[in-house]
Amino acid sequence: MKTKILSLAAILLFSFTAFGQSVKDVPATLKSAFTQKFSGATKVKWSRENDKEWEAEFKLGGKYYSANFDNAGTWLETEYQISVKEIPATVKTAIDKESAGAKIKVSEVTETKDGKSYEFVISKGKNETELVIDNYGNIIKREQLKEESKKDRME
Known part of the structure; x- marks a missing residue:
């Protein structure tokens, strides 16, 4: 043993x-x-x-910030958190349309060579949703978070 x-x-x-x-x-x-x-x-x-x-x-x-690079030194992406006040109007409008009255719990920017996107965890009641929205206010990803995901986010 x-x-x-x-x-x-x-x-x-x-x-x-x-x-x-x-x-x-x-x-x-x-x-x-x-x-x-x-x-x-x-x-x-x-x-x-x-x-x-x-x-x-x-x-x-x-x-x-966190930034990722490949082994050759090529920049891949950068991530950083932003406050609710820093969310662009077009992106905030998309959140409001998606889930009026939801609370923004996490707001983060991801930058890659292809551009900038915004990732959020929003809550409404007992439901939490992850949203990824592009610079123009288009929702790229929408995912209902499960209990395991909520615990992972908290760690």
Whole structure:
């Protein structure tokens, strides 16, 4: 029994350290690409998303961001939270049409080479819905959240 527990502990430890990379492990081309795109970023923490992608979490201009790059240093996406006051009018109108009277619990911007989109978790009564809306107010995704998703969002 002890052997099984120790083996499991070793596997878990290896799993976590495989993706928790220190800054010295981040390729120089990646650091350079990050610095060019996010000049002035502070509190930068790198991690490995998978074997093809890195994520940097950082602070810039008073906001916290996460940005993903591939192994070659090509920027893939940036995400950051915004306040309800920062939601563009066209996007806010789409939310109001979709679910009048709903409360916005989470609001986030995602930027990619293809443009900007807005992701929200809205609640009305006991129901929570995830909405993804483009810059023009078009709903790209609508998904009713289940209990497991709500718990994941809270962690």
